[in-house]
Amino acid sequence: MIRFTTAGESHGQALVCILEGMPAGIPLAAADVDEQLARRQQGYGRGRRMQIERDTVELLAGVRAGETLGSPIAMMVRNRDWKNWSEIMDPAPHAGDPDPRRRAVTRVRPGHADLAGVLKYDRTDARDILERASARETTARVAAGAVCRRFLAEFGVRIGSHLTHLGGIDATRPEPMPADINAAADSSQLRTLDPAAERAMVARIDVVKREGNTLGGICEVVADGLPVGLGSHVSWDRKLDGRIGAAMMSIPAVKGVEIGIGFEAARRTGAEVHDEIDRERDRPLAGNVRRRTNRAGGLEGGMTTGEPLVVRVAMKPISTLMRPLQTVDLATGGPAAATAERSDVTAAPAMGVIAEAMLAIVLADAFMEKFGGDSLNEARRNYDGYVSHVAARLAD
């Protein structure tokens, strides 16, 4: 069982993450994490902060001489902007001027956690909520995901993503998909595989930015190289679909998730949905069969099938608008324009990177659950034994 916990406020000192339960012996360098952190920060339509931050990780615990130790891995990503916020966000009790709360956020933003959070946690300053509800928190998720994908890479698992929709504009999915999705997607400033759509999206962002408005989008995440049998059908909370659903829906601003053809599956007949099965040599991970199609998106009965795992995630537009929406002011009780804190136009391109990280965490957990093992060697030995066994089931 893998456990991962994040901490950190958007303008606090640092984002922190502890990833617990990874085996010993995984090769890991700070650069492996930094590479993913950089990917999270890319994307046309991001605001000034992405330039400020340029995140780098400090491996505080759990790694020695370039290898994991099996102990909890603690990672810290400092907020480079901290010096500008150290007074407002100071953890120390306030003594004398200036009062960190003198600039309290009270004009709560529609679509954000501000209002619900202030009421739930009994705060007067919505900053106490928004600092944690911020997408900045996903930095820590990406760091944890980077370790998990490093682990999965040892088993040939590769996780990529691309943007399939942005603010009303669809990107056409290339057929066939590139072998290395991220190599292609990361070279696009919007992480889309459709250059024509990309141009339209950029134009759309420019317009919407001038309007002080924001945009959402849809990403597709694909994991290749998975063996059949991750997850389980036996209990509701072991099903991989549900665990993926939880992971994706927990990403800030995500409002929908689907696997394989997803909602479209509800519109077709069974014959048009279910993937027929053929024998095929040299596909040991799938038990030496192949689905003629992959509408199931690599999951049947809560388990991987050995086909690529395909997940799509829908993100709503950013909820901080420079042309603010109508709301109430907590301080006066009267109507007000919502607070407009510095923000991006869209976070949808980066969302794919975050969704990759969450998928990596879910999959690494499913790996550990199935294969056990306290060292990479042991996990690999167990994995190899299983794959050999599965491959032999339908052998000639």
Add this chain to the structure above:
Amino acid sequence: MIRFTTAGESHGQALVCILEGMPAGIPLAAADVDEQLARRQQGYGRGRRMQIERDTVELLAGVRAGETLGSPIAMMVRNRDWKNWSEIMDPAPHAGDPDPRRRAVTRVRPGHADLAGVLKYDRTDARDILERASARETTARVAAGAVCRRFLAEFGVRIGSHLTHLGGIDATRPEPMPADINAAADSSQLRTLDPAAERAMVARIDVVKREGNTLGGICEVVADGLPVGLGSHVSWDRKLDGRIGAAMMSIPAVKGVEIGIGFEAARRTGAEVHDEIDRERDRPLAGNVRRRTNRAGGLEGGMTTGEPLVVRVAMKPISTLMRPLQTVDLATGGPAAATAERSDVTAAPAMGVIAEAMLAIVLADAFMEKFGGDSLNEARRNYDGYVSHVAARLAD
């Protein structure tokens, strides 16, 4: 924290469920559960089994004199068909003829857990998998959900659902929605609120049945009467969106979930998505504000807003087709037509009832998390204190 665990095979002796963590003093009768079990079994297009079963619950533990005790609640729903299956499904070691495995299922069905399960769990008879991967398991979920909704009802929470799509046919959402969704939906044989669509759906089912094919659909689940602040923004796995995502995606055959306007939110601008906020008296549950719209579906920042919670769930067609798909036979390794065990054309109408149950479980858990309390009285006292406090925040 509520824990719920289910057990039981489709043609085994019984479905069993333990629901742990409910407070003492909740009024509960077997009839409360049976009513929900009956709702799960309705729906045009169901096969013969629905007539056979007519489920009733036995309250084995945790309830006395019509009240919960605070101890784990164990419920059992016997499979009435058991006498016909007691030999095939006998738990006892096989001694002499007939061999329970002589009728092994080896022509694994596309879309079902059969193949992945057999490989993962190292079985030769796919019956060892399909008996648990069956939708029959949801009986136990509905039983647990019935207890949770009985608890929630004490706080004025009402959960309903209706079918919005079936096999290519959309139902129009009535405007305004009926005050009691289930009163309306349960009087429809497909649990839809659009009579014209219902007629078309029935005709569609009849056609598809003749073809030996199957259908999926989409349900919408709505929870009314929730206070602001269930769930949390502080950690990925406390966000209510994620917990709902997990619960819904864990329902057999579900391939997608969305909250509020869901995927549509990715297509619009922020100004067209986020719900502006007005002061409004006499809405204590929402902190005396109202969203002008409810595109967020009652969730912001992983927390309830006090507006109705709206979730939509997409189910793929049933994977057992009477006109079977192509597959491999595990016994021979060669191609074969998939097993065609008795089955319905569609389970989509019932899926809404199951989704209601899962939502009830998630919400009861979120209630317990926020309000604590070991008795209904204590939970109510804590709830009342919170609602009073929240209502006073923006009081004049």
Add this chain to the structure above:
Amino acid sequence: MIRFTTAGESHGQALVCILEGMPAGIPLAAADVDEQLARRQQGYGRGRRMQIERDTVELLAGVRAGETLGSPIAMMVRNRDWKNWSEIMDPAPHAGDPDPRRRAVTRVRPGHADLAGVLKYDRTDARDILERASARETTARVAAGAVCRRFLAEFGVRIGSHLTHLGGIDATRPEPMPADINAAADSSQLRTLDPAAERAMVARIDVVKREGNTLGGICEVVADGLPVGLGSHVSWDRKLDGRIGAAMMSIPAVKGVEIGIGFEAARRTGAEVHDEIDRERDRPLAGNVRRRTNRAGGLEGGMTTGEPLVVRVAMKPISTLMRPLQTVDLATGGPAAATAERSDVTAAPAMGVIAEAMLAIVLADAFMEKFGGDSLNEARRNYDGYVSHVAARLAD
């Protein structure tokens, strides 16, 4: 990860248990469970109920043709006395005479959960508490433990126990211990390995029984055949010591637990406590070393060492005394003699059997955590790979 949940009241219809997370393919018959249930019911000094009950299990789910399926295992042990209690304990709402609560328990027993439970759960009848706080609940634990020990037996793990103390009388630990502890202990009516002490204990029980008083005792539980490396040092809640501590201290009436020489370790110097290590061939489970002593009780740094795991558990006397203690009456608020419901003099001999079950559950969980595997074959393959690897570490 193994999860196990129990339900059931002492005089309710049945005890129920769901054990989730066991692999498929474990040979299991009802007799395997019944054997352990019978062991729990033995022991001089038990009251009449032990004769009434003669527990037998019904395997409701998760087992087919004498093998586990990998799905949740549901077990039910009916209370044979139910017919005499069906009115008092009826789950149905009370309608008409006789009122099940007319015989409410209000003279709360010192030492029992009665008073704290009634206050916490806001009940007026302590029966609502004591029915669940009863030692009868351990029946369900023993059932779950029986499945776990069946699993562990496949790896050569053997768990036994014996009584080392009863009500002031020490039993001398034989040196060397018998190879099969339970074969010896189960032939004693008090489960002790010291015949002289047994005679004194029986006499003590007889005296104390006449006085209307009760006795506690101490059991020692030993697990043989464990490989080095179960548990972990990396996180507080992965340490096997802690998990054993939780399991043992959760047994009703247990007030202390110690591992190896336990409290005695605090009285000696390091040189007198720590077990020196020698090379020794043919001990693959321990990495081909041997501790010269086993004062650590088979655990170092939260992990098994390959030496026998030794745990001692102290149980207080039964809290229902036939010559009752002084208490308050909840109904009157005034002083009263505590309720004296039918009870045993001592449950200490049976406690060893319960502690064995709890240890089996903890160890099976630690096995699954380390070795993973969804089938017994897979778990064994992983186990064999690990043991070979460990054995080769110090090979010549």
Add this chain to the structure above:
Amino acid sequence: MIRFTTAGESHGQALVCILEGMPAGIPLAAADVDEQLARRQQGYGRGRRMQIERDTVELLAGVRAGETLGSPIAMMVRNRDWKNWSEIMDPAPHAGDPDPRRRAVTRVRPGHADLAGVLKYDRTDARDILERASARETTARVAAGAVCRRFLAEFGVRIGSHLTHLGGIDATRPEPMPADINAAADSSQLRTLDPAAERAMVARIDVVKREGNTLGGICEVVADGLPVGLGSHVSWDRKLDGRIGAAMMSIPAVKGVEIGIGFEAARRTGAEVHDEIDRERDRPLAGNVRRRTNRAGGLEGGMTTGEPLVVRVAMKPISTLMRPLQTVDLATGGPAAATAERSDVTAAPAMGVIAEAMLAIVLADAFMEKFGGDSLNEARRNYDGYVSHVAARLAD
């Protein structure tokens, strides 16, 4: 539900802790944590490192302006010795000389995690194990515990500890106990309340130190001011005894735990063990009753009774001896004297402080479970409601 995770190696960069699930609004300053960290470092018989470290915490997340935010609280305690170890413990992959593993630890220490850990995690250098298995990890526990005790203090809960035994020398428990245990204990260099015993203990430490040997001890932890009804009888893993057992047995080197009179309870009759109950005004936390004695140590049926909670914990001697024990050398396979890394003679005095921290965490968790609440105000409102209710149960 509170979750707490620690990370950090003994000579790594820092110890890190994330405490998740605490409500908002708890007053908290770094000094509150530092005070506890300092208490952990006191004690006669500690080695040089205690002087080196003088731990101070950095509140990285979850605290603003002297109050918790409800978000995860991340704390970091730097290892001041890091500069001397940064090469050996460098997380970066090794490139060029000097090889951080050139000083590999291979002469594994009896009593420590060294050997089991190296085999389990497949390491060649026992430093990869011992760095995490070190008692230094408890720094992070004490930090988390400091936050929990700050929370509990708001409800009048006070947790103290004192040393009752050290290496063969008993301290007499004063009668009555001082009202403020820690005020008395912290003024003793061994944290004992018996000055005569303290002198003997100091002399014993001096002797044992000269011998290159080590000592263990026993601490008693007491929590005052707890309301009746924390914990539960309903499920094995909700019982407070079990949760305390887990917490205490997870402390490095702890080999035994007992509650109330503990093991002694097994030696007496029921009449000599169970605490008779009297009405008594002005004890609202206990439901206006008093136990005439507190042999149960404040726990009945897995729940607090309202009497002081009393736990005793036994620690074995430190396993690093300056006059080393016999072991094997992993590098050669041959016999060797165990590694002798710098170490203390005894950690028993500090162990009480760690046990206090663990108890604070368990109790804060039980508080949150019972009272819920997302802010201190809400938790207090719920608490007050419960205490009023309980106090009225037996009111005249």
